Amino acid sequence: MTDQRTTVLGYPRIGPDRELKKAVEAYWAGRLDAAGLEQAGRELRERTWSELRDAGLSDIPSNTFSFYDQMLDTSVMVGAVPARFAELDGLDRYFAMARGAQGTAPLEMTKWFDTNYHYLVPEVGPQTRFRLTWDKPLAEYGQARELGIETRPVLVGPLTYLLLAKSADPAFAPLRLLDDLLDVYAELLERLATAGVTEVQLDEPALAADRSAEELKALARAYEHLGGLSHRPRLLVATYFGEIGAALPVLAATRVEAVGLDFVAGPGNLAAVASTPGMAAKSVVAGVVNGRNVWRTELPAALSTCAALLGLAGEVVISTSCSLMHVPLDVERETAVPEGLAFARQKVAEVVAIGRAMREGPGAVVPAVPVRAPVDGRMRARLEALGEGTARAAHAERAVIQRASLGLPPLPTTTIGSFPQTDAVRRARADLREGRTDRAGYEAAMRAEIDSVIALQEDIGLDVLVHGEPERNDMVQYFAEQLDGYAATEHGWVQSYGTRCVRPPILFGDVARPEPMTVGWAVYAQSRTGRPVKGMLTGPVTMLAWSFVREDQPLSETARQVALALRDEIRDLEAAGIRIIQVDEPALRELLPLRAAGHAAYLAWAVAAFRLATSGVSDSTQIHTHMCYSEFGEIIGAIGDLDADVTSVEAARSGMELLEDLRAAGYTRGIGPGVYDIHSPRVPETGEIERALRLAVRAVEPERLWVNPDCGLKTRGYAETEASLRNMVAAARKVRAL
Numbered sequence: 078m079t080d081q082r083t084t085v086l087g088y089p090r091i092g093p094d095r096e097l098k099k100a101v102e103a104y105w106a107g108r109l110d111a112a113g114l115e116q117a118g119r120e121l122r123e124r125t126w127s128e129l130r131d132a133g134l135s136d137i138p139s140n141t142f143s144f145y146d147q148m149l150d151t152s153v154m155v156g157a158v159p160a161r162f163a164e165l166d167g168l169d170r171y172f173a174m175a176r177g178a179q180g181t182a183p184l185e186m187t188k189w190f191d192t193n194y195h196y197l198v199p200e201v202g203p204q205t206r207f208r209l210t211w212d213k214p215l216a217e218y219g220q221a222r223e224l225g226i227e228t229r230p231v232l233v234g235p236l237t238y239l240l241l242a243k244s245a246d247p248a249f250a251p252l253r254l255l256d257d258l259l260d261v262y263a264e265l266l267e268r269l270a271t272a273g274v275t276e277v278q279l280d281e282p283a284l285a286a287d288r289s290a291e292e293l294k295a296l297a298r299a300y301e302h303l304g305g306l307s308h309r310p311r312l313l314v315a316t317y318f319g320e321i322g323a324a325l326p327v328l329a330a331t332r333v334e335a336v337g338l339d340f341v342a343g344p345g346n347l348a349a350v351a352s353t354p355g356m357a358a359k360s361v362v363a364g365v366v367n368g369r370n371v372w373r374t375e376l377p378a379a380l381s382t383c384a385a386l387l388g389l390a391g392e393v394v395i396s397t398s399c400s401l402m403h404v405p406l407d408v409e410r411e412t413a414v415p416e417g418l419a420f421a422r423q424k425v426a427e428v429v430a431i432g433r434a435m436r437e438g439p440g441a442v443v444p445a446v447p448v449r450a451p452v453d454g455r456m457r458a459r460l461e462a463l464g465e466g467t468a469r470a471a472h473a474e475r476a477v478i479q480r481a482s483l484g485l486p487p488l489p490t491t492t493i494g495s496f497p498q499t500d501a502v503r504r505a506r507a508d509l510r511e512g513r514t515d516r517a518g519y520e521a522a523m524r525a526e527i528d529s530v531i532a533l534q535e536d537i538g539l540d541v542l543v544h545g546e547p548e549r550n551d552m553v554q555y556f557a558e559q560l561d562g563y564a565a566t567e568h569g570w571v572q573s574y575g576t577r578c579v580r581p582p583i584l585f586g587d588v589a590r591p592e593p594m595t596v597g598w599a600v601y602a603q604s605r606t607g608r609p610v611k612g613m614l615t616g617p618v619t620m621l622a623w624s625f626v627r628e629d630q631p632l633s634e635t636a637r638q639v640a641l642a643l644r645d646e647i648r649d650l651e652a653a654g655i656r657i658i659q660v661d662e663p664a665l666r667e668l669l670p671l672r673a674a675g676h677a678a679y680l681a682w683a684v685a686a687f688r689l690a691t692s693g694v695s696d697s698t699q700i701h702t703h704m705c706y707s708e709f710g711e712i713i714g715a716i717g718d719l720d721a722d723v724t725s726v727e728a729a730r731s732g733m734e735l736l737e738d739l740r741a742a743g744y745t746r747g748i749g750p751g752v753y754d755i756h757s758p759r760v761p762e763t764g765e766i767e768r769a770l771r772l773a774v775r776a777v778e779p780e781r782l783w784v785n786p787d788c789g790l791k792t793r794g795y796a797e798t799e800a801s802l803r804n805m806v807a808a809a810r811k812v813r814a815l
């Protein structure tokens with residue numbers, strides 16, 4: 078074996094210091110012109126390609142760059158531009174589709190499979206006419222070629238593109254547009270071949286989820302068509318985020334030359350290759366280095382997977398499990414992170430090392446010295462003794478006790494937790510961080526903010542108050558910073574969507590709570606009012622979903638550790654006189670496995686963790702939870718299983734339909750369907766909210782119904798927040814009076 082090919086499926090594009098964000102935002106602000114923005118893009122791409130070449134990869138991807146999102150790029154490239162953007166063109170149109178323009182709504186945004194990256198949802202319909210209208214993949218390939226770097230352009234695969242697209246008319250399935258779209262892909266592939274491209278990567282992550290027989294037929298049609306073109310590059314169909322399942326024999330029967338398989342999220346892919354006729358004639362691009370997490374690869378294990386594949390496939394190319402855009406760029410820049418981490422640059426080096434070992438033998442990889450995660454024996458012993466927690470009385474019984482002890486009116490009004498984060502609040506946090514103010518000065522500023530938030534809520538007439546979360550930068554990071562077992566990075570930025578980047582905390586060891594995290598603020602807020610103040614925590618699943626989590630034990634076990642820390646916090650809140658405690662789980666649906674076969678096991682541990690966290694209190698303490706979506710889909714049955722007394726959810730944009738869904742799923746507890754949308758500054762009229770509440774009262778007994786906005790208010794301004802909440806309280810009073 079002489080030539081061992083190595084590659085990655087994609088690479089971070091934001092730049093080491095978020096240069097992409099800075100350039101795009103400068104362009105939006107008018108501080109950078111279009112030429113300047115293009116130049117910034119060219120420099121970022123050049124840097125990436127030369128870095129990957131210098132690291133020793135044999136195969137380098139291109140067209141992994143984007144000014145905003147690769148799905149948006151694809152929509153523009155194939156001419157899937159909704160009519161409302163027809164007046165615009167070029168970058169104006171591109172960014173209007175991403176962010177909206179005066180009076181024009183942007184494309185909808187949603188999560189990219191089970192990652193924390195968000196893409197822009199293509200809008201298609203019977204009127205869509207695909208046409209190749211942007212030569213971005215050719216242009217990027219050309220730029221790299223001028224630098225002397227041969228690349229493999231990466232495209233969103235046609236099947237995944239259409240499966241993620243949505244049509245305004247629910248009767249129109251986007252997949253009906255497949256043949257039209259294939260014509261555009263065929264034209265593009267021919268042009269790429271003419272330009273000298275030898276291989277193209279078509280990303281089909283949709284194949285890691287359950288696919289119907291009809292969808293598999295569409296897959297066959299797509300790749301028979303593209304594979305049958307006489308003048309085209311080699312085709313690599315890249316799947317990732319799980320097992321390829323029934324799609325493998327379909328692809329193996331086409332003329333596609335290479336299939337990318339994720340051996341990290343899809344360990345069963347090895348057996349699938351072994352049992353699929355035709356794979357001996359294909360290249361397998363073996364994703365053995367995890368593109369979704371930040372730990373070093375067990376090189377010997379990865380190497381043995383690749384070695385096993387050698388006997389099964391025509392060729393093995395060493396690769397990452399998915400694009401590296403989901404991990405930060407370089408761990409070498411960090412000064413305070415635990416041992417044993419690998420970010421994108423280090424992962425590329427691992428791919429190269431595995432490639433070398435494939436040529437030179439296993440002696441060429443040095444097994445990493447195992448890094449043992451810090452263990453907290455006391456916490457582990459307590460968890461073992463606790464088992465599932467303690468059973469509280471049945472919800473119906475608790476509801477009676479709570480009604481008597483809280484003395485709230487019917488249709489109680491409340492908010493989801495955060496109040497607007499003013500410049501003054503952000504400045505106070507920054508001043509503390511950068512040493513311009515001491516702890517005492519900071520606490521005084523936060524207390525002043527809490528005073529004014531409490532006074533405002535009393536004046537508005539809300540029934541259950543919150544402290545407003547001024548001390549929280551982010552609902553996960555705030556807790557991660559206070560828990561043992563979590564580390565923060567200085568430069569570990571990951572793209573969340575467009576120019577928005579996040580620095581997920583790293584959960585590397587046993588989690589424990591050295592001291593109370595929220596009690597001081599909650600108690601202070603409660604001391605300023607006679608009305609109940611809700612304690613506010615982030616739930617165990619969300620704490621995991623928005624972090625990089627250790628892999629040396631099952632997620633379920635780590636979730637229990639987080640839950641125990643929260644359980645202690647909740648008991649401390651209760652002991653300090655807080656009678657209502659909300660545990661937010663906006664990410665409960667996000668960690669749901671892509672395939673239905675994994676749903677029950679996931680929901681079992683997710684629900685158990687929530688219950689472990691929340692079952693340590695007396696029956697008179699009311700537990701709330703909050704989720705930011707209105708369509709629960711497969712998790713609807715789990716909402717009642719959480720055993721929270723009250724659940725608040727997003728509902729304003731979708732009417733009150735979910736109340737029916739919840740009833741059908743047997744949900745009988747308190748429910749706060751969001752009565753207005755907090756995602757825009759628009760102030761809802763009292764009449765509008767009243768109508769929503771009347772609808773809700775028809776579906777839910779008034780004693781179960783709560784009145785609240787869709788989500789937290791931290792991204793809003795005070796003017797619209799105050800006006801909206803006043804209207805909300807007025808509407809609740811009107812409906813109560815009926």
Ligand code: GLN
Pocket residue numbers: 493494495546552613661663703704705788789790791
């Ligand atoms: N309590 C949080 C807030 O109000 C909830 C945020 C969320 O649901 N994403 O900001």
Ligand code: ZN
Pocket residue numbers: 493663703704705787788789
């Ligand atoms: Zn929310």
